Amino acid sequence: MNHNRPGTGPLTVTVLVFPGVRLLDVTGPIEVFASAGEFGGRYRVRLVSEDGTGVITSSGTRIGADLAVDDVREPYDVLVVPGGPEWETAIKDETLLDAVRRLHGMARCTASVCTGAFLLAAAGLLRGRRAVTHWRQSRQLAVRFPSVRVQPDAIFVRDGPMMTSAGVSAGIDLSLALVEEHFGAEVARAVAKDMVVFMRRPGGQSQFSVRSQLPYSRLEMLRRLLDAVAADPGAEHTLAAMSRRAGVSVRHMSRLFEEELGTTRPGMWSGSGWRRPRCCWRPVTIPCRWWRGAPGSVRPSRSGGRSYGTWG
Numbered sequence: 001m002n003h004n005r006p007g008t009g010p011l012t013v014t015v016l017v018f019p020g021v022r023l024l025d026v027t028g029p030i031e032v033f034a035s036a037g038e039f040g041g042r043y044r045v046r047l048v049s050e051d052g053t054g055v056i057t058s059s060g061t062r063i064g065a066d067l068a069v070d071d072v073r074e075p076y077d078v079l080v081v082p083g084g085p086e087w088e089t090a091i092k093d094e095t096l097l098d099a100v101r102r103l104h105g106m107a108r109c110t111a112s113v114c115t116g117a118f119l120l121a122a123a124g125l126l127r128g129r130r131a132v133t134h135w136r137q138s139r140q141l142a143v144r145f146p147s148v149r150v151q152p153d154a155i156f157v158r159d160g161p162m163m164t165s166a167g168v169s170a171g172i173d174l175s176l177a178l179v180e181e182h183f184g185a186e187v188a189r190a191v192a193k194d195m196v197v198f199m200r201r202p203g204g205q206s207q208f209s210v211r212s213q214l215p216y217s218r219l220e221m222l223r224r225l226l227d228a229v230a231a232d233p234g235a236e237h238t239l240a241a242m243s244r245r246a247g248v249s250v251r252h253m254s255r256l257f258e259e260e261l262g263t264t265r266p267g268m269w270s271g272s273g274w275r276r277p278r279c280c281w282r283p284v285t286i287p288c289r290w291w292r293g294a295p296g297s298v299r300p301s302r303s304g305g306r307s308y309g310t311w312g
Contacts, residue, residue, distance in 0.1 A: 010042035011182060012076035016103060017049050017065060018096055020089070023057040024168050025082030025113040032175035032191055039190040041183040048072060050099055058085050069099045072106060078178060079107035082171070083115030087137070091122035101125070111163035111178070113171030120164065121145040129159040134167035172197055221246050222260055 013033055015026055026047070033043040049055055052068030081100060083090075090096060100123040104110045112120050117133040118141060120126050130149045133141050138152040151157050156165035156174040165174035176199055180188035192199035225242050228235070243253040 010044045011078065013043055013045045013078045013080060014072065014076055014103060014107065015045065015047050015080045015082065016069075016099065017047050017055050017057075017063060017082070018084075018090065018093075018099075019055045020058050020084045020086045021055065021082050022084045022114065022168065023059045023061055023063070025084070025116065025171055026057070026063065026080075028169060028171040029080050029111075029113065029175040031195065032172055032179060035191045035194050036179045036183065036187060038194070039187045041179055041187050041191075048103065050095060069102060072103060075106050075108070077108050079103050079110045080171075080175075081110065081112045081116040081119050083113055083118065083133075085115075087115035087118045091118050097123045107161075109161050109163060109178070111165070111174055113165050113174065114167050117141060117164045118144075120162065121148050125162065126164070129162055130157050131159070131162070131164040132157045132166050133164065136167070173200075219256065219260055221248075222256060 013029070015030065017026060030045055033041070033045050036043060046066040047064065048067045048069055048071075049065035050069055052065055052071065054062050054064040056062050097119065100119050104120075104123070104125055110120065110125065112131075112133075114134050115137055117126070117131050118137070121131070121141065121144070126145065127147045128149070130151050131141070132138070132151045132154040135152060138150055141148060142150040154166065155170050156163060156177060158177075163174055163178075165171050172195070176188050176192055176197075179191055180199075189199050225246060228245070229237050239253055239257075240250055243250045246253060248256075
C-alpha cells in the first residue's frame with residue numbers, strides 16, 4: 001500500500017504519550033519517520049496526550065505534547081501506542097483506554113510498541129488477532145487476554161489494520177516496515193543505513209533472552225564461550241570443542257566450569273534452567289553425540305550404534 005500519491009500531503013503519525021511512558025518507545029519511531037524525510041518520505045508527526053500537556057516518562061525525562069486527545073478530529077494515517085514499565089497500572093486507567101479507542105477509530109493503522117500491546121488488548125482492539133509484546137511479558141499477555149493470539153518470537157506482527165512490536169527498540173523495526181509500505185524499500189533501506197540498524201533484523205526476539213539466562217563468569221575467556229553458545233546453540237559445544245577454542249586442556253576447562261559457574265558443562269543444559277532460543281524450537285533430528293546431556297535427547301547406546309534425539 002503506497003500512500004505517497006502525487007498531489008497528496010505528508011502522512012500523519014499520531015503518537016500517544018502518557019505519564020510513565022517509555023522514552024525510547026516514543027522517540028524510536030519518531031526518529032524513523034523524521035529520517036524518512038531526508039530520503040523522499042513525507043511524514044507529519046504529532047504527540048498527543050490526554051489533556052494536551054507534557055508528561056514525565058519512565059526515565060524521568062519530560063516530553064511535550066502538541067494536542068489533546070479531544071483536539072484530534074480528522075482521520076489520519078498511523079497511531080503509535082507506546083508502552084511503559086507500569087503497564088499493569090496503565091491498563092486499569094479507563095481514561096487512557098478511552099483515548100486509545102478514540103484515536104484508533106480515526107487511524108488507518110494502529111501500531112503498538114513493546115507493552116503498548118497491553119493497552120490495545122485492554123481496549124478490546126486485539127480480540128482474535130495475532131500480536132506480540134516484549135518477550136518478558138508474552139506469557140502475561142496470553143494469560144490476561146486469552147482471545148489474543150500471541151506470537152512470542154516475532155519482532156513485529158501485522159494483522160489487518162493492527163500492528164504490534166516486541167520490546168522497546170522493535171518499535172524501530174515496525175516503523176521501518178511502515179516506511180517501506182508507504183514509500184518503498186529504497187527509502188526504508190536508506191533510513192536503516194542512516195540510523196545504523198537492520199532493515200530486517202535476523203532471528204526472533206527470544207534470541208535476546210538467551211544470554212541473560214546463561215551463567216555469568218568473571219573470566220573473559222568463559223564469557224566469550226558462553227556468548228558463542230547463545231549466538232549459535234546448534235554448533236558443537238562439547239567440553240573438548242570449548243577447550244580447543246579456548247586453548248586449554250579439557251581437564252582445565254572442566255575445573256573452570258566447576259569453579260566459575262558452579263557446574264560441569266553438561267550440567268548447564270539440564271540444571272541451570274537455560275533455554276535454547278524459541279526460534280530453534282522446531283522438529284529437528286540431530287545426532288545425540290552433539291547434545292549429550294541435553295534435555296529430551298537420547299544418549300548414544302553402549303553398543304556404539306548411532307542414536308538420534310529430537311531437538312525441540
